[in-house]
Amino acid sequence: MGVLTYTDEHISTIPPSRIFKASIIDSHNLMPKLLPDAIKSVEFIKGDGGAGSIKQINFAGGFVKHEIDEVNEKTFTYKYSLIEGMGISDKIEKVSYDIKFEDSPDNGTIAKMTTTIYTHGDFELKEEELNAGKEKVLGLYKVVEGYLLKNPDAYV
Numbered sequence: 001m002g003v004l005t006y007t008d009e010h011i012s013t014i015p016p017s018r019i020f021k022a023s024i025i026d027s028h029n030l031m032p033k034l035l036p037d038a039i040k041s042v043e044f045i046k047g048d049g050g051a052g053s054i055k056q057i058n059f060a061g062g063f064v065k066h067e068i069d070e071v072n073e074k075t076f077t078y079k080y081s082l083i084e085g086m087g088i089s090d091k092i093e094k095v096s097y098d099i100k101f102e103d104s105p106d107n108g109t110i111a112k113m114t115t116t117i118y119t120h121g122d123f124e125l126k127e128e129e130l131n132a133g134k135e136k137v138l139g140l141y142k143v144v145e146g147y148l149l150k151n152p153d154a155y156v
Contacts, residue, residue, distance in 0.1 A: 016101035076101035
């Protein structure tokens with residue numbers, strides 16, 4: 001098995017508590033509203049969103065299942081693994097994410113995400129594939145950030 005790990009950061013003017021509530025705690029409600037053409041629905045097929053829950057995200061062209069490992073509303077941390085669906089194949093066993101929202105000096109947020117990809121055998125991902133995944137995640141953060149900027153009373 002191969003293991004590839006990388007870390008990304010995104011800086012926002014929105015405080016960590018608002019971004020965490022919108023993008024993590026209430027994502028199952030918010031994301032289908034913000035991206036109705038891409039995300040058809042989000043449902044918990046096991047649990048209620050806490051550790052051990054399994055969340056299924058249904059897209060226009062498929063689905064993914066996330067197993068939630070940790071949700072901490074005090075430290076604004078979220079850990080989960082992509083365990084089934086788009087992105088999982090005979091070459092990729094699972095993808096784990098470790099997300100932390102920290103205060104920035106200007107009362108905004110520094111979002112740090114560590115991604116660990118577990119591959120079968122000696123399979124190696126191409127740089128373009130990694131960059132495409134990073135861009136999708138960044139795009140989601142920007143959509144949530146844009147919504148929160150336009151709706152200053154949401155998720156306070």
